[in-house]
C-alpha cells in the first residue's frame with residue numbers, strides 16, 4: 001500500500017479537475033500492474049484487472065478516504081477481470097451525472113454501464129494537441145466514441161468536425177458532451193457508421209485539413225491493429241487536403257510505435273512525422289514503444 005499512498009499524494013487533483021491517481025498499467029510499479037485509480041470529483045473509480053482479497057479492498061478504501069483533501073462521495077470498483085466488467089460501490093453513493101473535468105471541459109461518464117466509462121484520461125495528450133492545432137480547420141474524427149476529440153477541437157476554434165463511430169450510443173453521449181460544453185451543434189455532425197464501408201460517404205464530406213485516428217486496441221472483426229491500420233493509412237490521402245494532417249493514436253500492446261511508423265513510411269510516403277507525443281507524468285510507462293502515443297503527421 002505504501003507505493004499506492006505515495007503515488008496518490010504525488011497526484012492530488014487541482015481545483016476540481018479529474019486526475020489519474022495511480023497508473024499501474026504502465027508496468028512501473030511491481031505487483032500493481034493490475035491497478036488503475038482515477039479521480040473524477042466527487043467519486044473515485046478503482047479499476048482492477050485481477051481479483052484482490054476483500055481485506056485489501058478495505059485497506060485501499062480507507063487510504064483513499066484519508067488521502068484525498070475532500071473525502072469522495074463514492075468509491076466505485078470496476079472488475080475488468082470478470083465478464084462484462086461489472087462495477088460496484090466500495091464506499092458511499094454514486095451521484096447522478098458524474099463528469100470528467102479536463103482543461104476546463106466537461107465529459108459525462110457512464111459508470112457501471114459498460115467496460116469503457118465514456119472517457120479515456122490517458123488521451124489528454126491528444127486532446128490538448130488537437131485543441132492547439134484546430135483553429136479554422138475542417139476535422140474528421142474517426143473512432144470518435146464519446147467525441148472528446150471533437151469537443152476539444154471545437155473549443156480550439158475548429159470550423160467543423162465530422163465524428164464517425166459505429167456505436168450509435170457512444171455518439172449520443174458525444175452529442176451530450178458538446179451540449180454540456182455549450183458548443184454549437186451546427187459545427188459538428190455524427191455518423192453512426194462502420195468506417196471501412198464508409199469511405200465514399202466520407203469523401204463527399206471532405207476534404208479535411210486534419211484527421212484523428214484513435215482506433216481501439218482490438219475489437220473483434222471491426223478492428224485489429226495489424227490488419228486495419230494499413231487499410232486505413234492507404235485511404236487517408238483521398239480524404240485529406242494537399243497539406244493535410246493526421247493524428248495517429250496508438251494504445252495497444254500488440255503493436256509498437258516503430259511498427260506504426262514503418263507502416264506510414266511504406267504506405268503513405270508523402271507524410272512527414274512532425275512529432276511524437278506521449279502522455280504526461282500521471283501515466284508513467286516502462287516500455288515507451290507500447291504505451292499510449294500520438295503521432296502527428298503532415299502531408300508534403
Ligand SMILES: C[S@@+](CC[C@H](N)C(=O)[O-])C[C@H]1O[C@@H](n2cnc3c(N)ncnc32)[C@H](O)[C@@H]1O
Nearest residue numbers: 143144145165166167194195214215216222223
Ligand atoms: C478507443 S475508442 C475511441 C476513443 C475516442 N477516440 C475518444 O477520444 O474517447 C474506439 C472506438 O472505435 C469504434 N470502432 C471500432 N471499430 C470501428 C469500425 N470499424 N468503424 C467504426 N467505428 C469503430 C468503437 O465503437 C469505439 O467507440
